[in-house]
Amino acid sequence: MSAVLSTPATSNTPVRKPASTWRATFLSRVLPWIVPVLLFTVWQVAAHVGWLSSRILPEPFAVAKAAWNLAASGELWKHVNVSLWRATVSFAVGGGLGLLLGLLTGTFKTAETLLDTTLQMIRNIPALALIPLVILWFGIEETSKIFLVAVGVFFPVYLNTFHGIRSVDKGLIEMAKSYGLSGWPLYRDVILPGALPSILVGVRFSLGLVWVLLIVAETIAAQSGIGYMTMNAREFLQTDVVLVGILLYALLGKLADVVSRLLERYWLRWHPGYRH
Amino acid sequence: MQSNQVEQKNVQATAKRGIRVAVQGLFKSYAGREVLKSVDLTLEPGEFVAVVGRSGCGKSTLLRLIAELETADQGSLVFGEGSKRPETRIMFQDSRLLPWKRVLDNVALGLPKKDSALNSLKQVGLEERAGEWPAVLSGGQRQRVALARALVHDPELLLLDEPLGALDALTRIEMQQLIESLWQERGFTALLVTHDVQEAIALADRVVLIEDGRITLDERIALARPRARGNAAFAQLEERILSRVLKQPASVTDPDSSLGDLSLLKSVHQFAWAV
Numbered sequence A: 001m002s003a004v005l006s007t008p009a010t011s012n013t014p015v016r017k018p019a020s021t022w023r024a025t026f027l028s029r030v031l032p033w034i035v036p037v038l039l040f041t042v043w044q045v046a047a048h049v050g051w052l053s054s055r056i057l058p059e060p061f062a063v064a065k066a067a068w069n070l071a072a073s074g075e076l077w078k079h080v081n082v083s084l085w086r087a088t089v090s091f092a093v094g095g096g097l098g099l100l101l102g103l104l105t106g107t108f109k110t111a112e113t114l115l116d117t118t119l120q121m122i123r124n125i126p127a128l129a130l131i132p133l134v135i136l137w138f139g140i141e142e143t144s145k146i147f148l149v150a151v152g153v154f155f156p157v158y159l160n161t162f163h164g165i166r167s168v169d170k171g172l173i174e175m176a177k178s179y180g181l182s183g184w185p186l187y188r189d190v191i192l193p194g195a196l197p198s199i200l201v202g203v204r205f206s207l208g209l210v211w212v213l214l215i216v217a218e219t220i221a222a223q224s225g226i227g228y229m230t231m232n233a234r235e236f237l238q239t240d241v242v243l244v245g246i247l248l249y250a251l252l253g254k255l256a257d258v259v260s261r262l263l264e265r266y267w268l269r270w271h272p273g274y275r276h
Numbered sequence B: 001m002q003s004n005q006v007e008q009k010n011v012q013a014t015a016k017r018g019i020r021v022a023v024q025g026l027f028k029s030y031a032g033r034e035v036l037k038s039v040d041l042t043l044e045p046g047e048f049v050a051v052v053g054r055s056g057c058g059k060s061t062l063l064r065l066i067a068e069l070e071t072a073d074q075g076s077l078v079f080g081e082g083s084k085r086p087e088t089r090i091m092f093q094d095s096r097l098l099p100w101k102r103v104l105d106n107v108a109l110g111l112p113k114k115d116s117a118l119n120s121l122k123q124v125g126l127e128e129r130a131g132e133w134p135a136v137l138s139g140g141q142r143q144r145v146a147l148a149r150a151l152v153h154d155p156e157l158l159l160l161d162e163p164l165g166a167l168d169a170l171t172r173i174e175m176q177q178l179i180e181s182l183w184q185e186r187g188f189t190a191l192l193v194t195h196d197v198q199e200a201i202a203l204a205d206r207v208v209l210i211e212d213g214r215i216t217l218d219e220r221i222a223l224a225r226p227r228a229r230g231n232a233a234f235a236q237l238e239e240r241i242l243s244r245v246l247k248q249p250a251s252v253t254d255p256d257s258s259l260g261d262l263s264l265l266k267s268v269h270q271f272a273w274a275v
Helices: A002-016 A023-049 A060-073 A075-107 A109-123 A127-138 A142-166 A170-178 A183-220 A226-235 A239-267 B002-017 B059-066 B103-107 B115-123 B139-151 B169-186 B197-203 B232-245 B262-274
Strands: B021-030 B033-043 B048-052 B074-079 B088-091 B157-161 B189-193 B206-211 B214-220
Touching: A023 A060, A060 A075, A060 A239, A075 A109, A075 A142, A075 A183, A075 A226, A075 A239, A109 A142, A127 A142, A127 A183, A142 A183, A170 A183, A170 B088, A183 A226, A183 A239, A226 A239, B021 B059, B033 B059, B033 B214, B048 B059, B048 B197, B059 B157, B059 B189, B088 B139, B103 B115, B103 B139, B115 B139, B139 B169, B169 B197, B189 B197, B197 B206, B197 B232, B206 B232, B214 B232
Parallel strands: B048 B189, B048 B206, B088 B157, B157 B189
Antiparallel strands: B021 B033, B021 B074, B206 B214
16 A cells, blocks of 8 residues: 555656656656655654554555545645635735835835834844734734734845845946936836846745744634644644645645746846756 | 048048037046046047046046036036037946846837847847847957947947956957947047057047046047057057056157067057056
8 A cells, every 4th residue: 555655756757757868867857856755665664663653653654545535525625725825815915015115115215214224123023923912903813814924924025125126236227327218117127127036035035934924823723724724633633634734834835936936937037047 | 542531431420420529627526535637628529539547547437427427526518519418328348238138128228119229239240149148148249239239329429438348359359340340430429438558549539648637648649540550650659658658758759769679569568458
């Protein structure tokens, strides 16, 4: 049975690239997976033989089975959907505001003088320290979770946008002005693209942070979501379900990273550092 | 005979597009340090003037003032007859191409339509690189794109701020020839700021030396174009101006010495890159 489980992971690569005669490509595809596969095997064997108690760490197969059962009953999708929705909304709100305010303070000196000190003070408060206050303000409904995550992702985007706008090459701006560009065309053609690499660093950082904050927000007070699922499972000592939750977070985090990488690759295709 | 024809062509061309620039009593100081002290300079329409001087002498500041990138503390700047702002374009030492725009879009920057951009790119011999990112071009190619970008606007005044300073010797000579031929063809007024005396003599109708914020030499270069660098008259002129820049006793007072003493000539050439 365990062999059935490990086949998708190990045989996936050669099957996907059947005609590949390039040894180098093959190796570069396979090599990164050797360590994970090895770890899985050791884990499986250790749990199977009984070195590991299933209370501590259930065998991989049990985790897969739990995942399968959750998926089959539809429960898994419900939780994943809710978590994804929360992540998207709070990233859109927090990241959007961060981008907007970053552009504002980066572009206008007055806005910086007016807002930056305040924002820097707020930045030094850990988002999670606001939990008691947030619960008092918004209760334990969706708003409190979204607020918490949005506050957390706001700052990486804000700081990197501000820094990006400020570090646009002054020579390029001078050149563009002497070529008759000003106002929105100058902003669109020179300032914004110049700040983009930095903005995308902020976006990528934020996307990673979304999941970290969401885990905490969902374990506090929730009736749904991956965090709720794991906390609930803990109460019943279902370590396999807890592990399913943890792995889901890892998967979704990786997914977010892939998306932001794709964005970078497209938007920064002019950049020698991002060309492949 | 041939030189006469060339001169003739120049004069005809210059009538087309160039603008007169009159600078009078220009003062500029930064944080209490006077960079320019009463500079007077007139560029005739279609004239090619080179400004040389040691680094920090204020030659770039003069260019930036004429480009109206900065404003003078005192003095007047008059273009042509009226007060109309002329079509001025600048070529900087670094090409300042927008790395996120393809070569053609860089040339078309600030143009309402892209049509003439490709044509301009053709003139600098880079039309087949139109779709590439600036990052993949060599330094010389980038400067050629920058030149195309400046010329696509058909400027009346072209300001060149050490545009070839970062290029290797061969590319530099190639670029000088390109700039010269395009200048002859278009007839714009050109102001070249450079630390390379040889380059100044190769290109300019007049070489102006700025020392300590003032113009201390204004030399007309009467050599026929295209100017051969190996030419004795060229070398003599170069040595005279260079020793003036370096404030060395001018050996040209004795007409034979500059040609006779080869070791001196060599050392002067070495200096040409160091100034």
